[in-house]
Amino acid sequence: MGLEVIPEWIINLDDEDVSFIKKFILASGSLKEIAKQYNVTYPTVRLRLDRLIQKIQVNDDFESDPYIALIKRLAINEKIDFDTAKMLIGEYKKIKGKV
Incomplete structure (x- = not known):
């Protein structure tokens, strides 16, 4: 085994x-x-x-996506609030879409 x-x-x-x-x-x-x-x-x-x-x-x-996972983990662990996490992920997706 x-x-x-x-x-x-x-x-x-x-x-x-x-x-x-x-x-x-x-x-x-x-x-x-x-x-x-x-x-x-x-x-x-x-x-x-x-x-x-x-x-x-x-x-x-x-x-x-490690960056999005990091932001979610920070929100889950209450290091940042949920609204901030949503905003960061949204902006990241916008920038990533332009690349």
């Missing part, structure tokens, strides 16, 4: 995200159960899952 290939999207997650995924799977995908385990509300867990989904999607975007 050869070395197993670990998908890029998993490698780019931090340990906390991987732990969340493991707990989510072991809880059979029950967000209510995860909320109990973390001692937080259901909406908090839902937000955490949504951000994790975005991180995975951004990794997929990176392969097609």
